[in-house]
Amino acid sequence: MSASPTIEKVARQTLHSEVTSRLRDLIVQGHFAPGERINEVRLGQDLGVSRTPLREAIRTLGSEGILALVPNRGAVVRAFSMQDVVDMIEALSVIEQGCALLACEKATPAELDLFQQRHLAMLAAYRSRERLHYFQLNQQLHGLIVSFARNQTLMAVHEDIQAKLKRIRFLGNDDPAVWARAVAEHNRIAAFLQRRDYDGLASVLRAHKDLTIERIRKSADGRVL
Amino acid sequence: MSASPTIEKVARQTLHSEVTSRLRDLIVQGHFAPGERINEVRLGQDLGVSRTPLREAIRTLGSEGILALVPNRGAVVRAFSMQDVVDMIEALSVIEQGCALLACEKATPAELDLFQQRHLAMLAAYRSRERLHYFQLNQQLHGLIVSFARNQTLMAVHEDIQAKLKRIRFLGNDDPAVWARAVAEHNRIAAFLQRRDYDGLASVLRAHKDLTIERIRKSADGRVL
DNA sequence: ACAGTGAATAATGCATACACTTTGCGATGT
């Protein structure tokens, strides 16, 4: 053990993992449309890799639920129905509610402070109408509640579902009134969490879920997701 | 559509999916010990397939969290710490509690009847001390609550976690007193569900989770999982 | 015109071959 502690391992990833994240990003960013078929040969050439690591990446994304794998017909980008999306949002909410209870028990004062701080930052982003920044902080806050529960499984599941929804959530949604309501709910969430009031927290989170579903329904409006 | 409805498609699976379930079963049934490394060449020969579909299966199981994939060193069967297992049980409980609320709203009378019927069957299995049968019905009952919520995402997640736990749950656990307590709790679960009493249901499910954790802790007792 | 057929084309599924990395072990020198 002669190496100084400042030296860290060189990043030597496998092609497989690299291709997996590249492809995941391509899909999430809408480079492939929902329902579109993935051509292994062409995509392999575009990415500059052979079909082998690409196929492994496709299997991984299939298992993540981002791609649908059809025997002898390859992979297509999964198209979500409105019900699918509603289910995912509901599932996120269920997890967050469960984590809220655990968080009220387990969160340290420092963590609660951190949450309030991020919450204030989000309010600032709202006041200056910085949509993207607001959006990111919003996601972060929900993630913080989950992380306070100190449960690896719940964190992983929460992130998985959020990843699938990423493509959807970027949809339009520009009703100022709805946005204002969402912010108001976040204020209540922050307050309940500070007081470690689980029941209040759970009920706001449920309302928040309903609002999110309403928002998505409006902005999607029959489109294929 | 000229085919008669009695004709069904010939089952023409891909090797990849076949190998995936075979390997998953092998791991769950303990054919590979936790921490054990998977030798691609040897396993491929044993299963009678080349490394290509086997590697794809390994990627899939890695994404499922059953295998850990180490770059340039292949795959090892994931060894769970006690904390990991506790997290998974807690996560199952969070999902079941959330589903319980939805189930109380959405379950049809016929579904509630089905639940009671299975519950009685489980009691019978308890009285005759048929462990395996009891165990299966127990799992089924928990799954039923989740299915009543009519949420594909929550169902999928619940099943995923249960699959990971399968290996663990078969562990010893033979304290008659604990078993009796579990049955008593199930009686209360059945009663609350029949009355669509969400709060009662949630609190019993939380207690049930604590009992399960206690049970696993006792029977595992420091062993590697 | 149009439904149906069949061959050519293209794409996926699987196996194999080669390259690179890790690992085990013995030789070497101190």
Add this chain to the structure above:
DNA sequence: ACATCGCAAAGTGTATGCATTATTCACTGT
């Protein structure tokens, strides 16, 4: 005796080639 080095064996990572299955499209017959 012990640590180090280096080499051979084993194993994983990637590319490529062949087999099989879908898809396309021109052709045929009604």
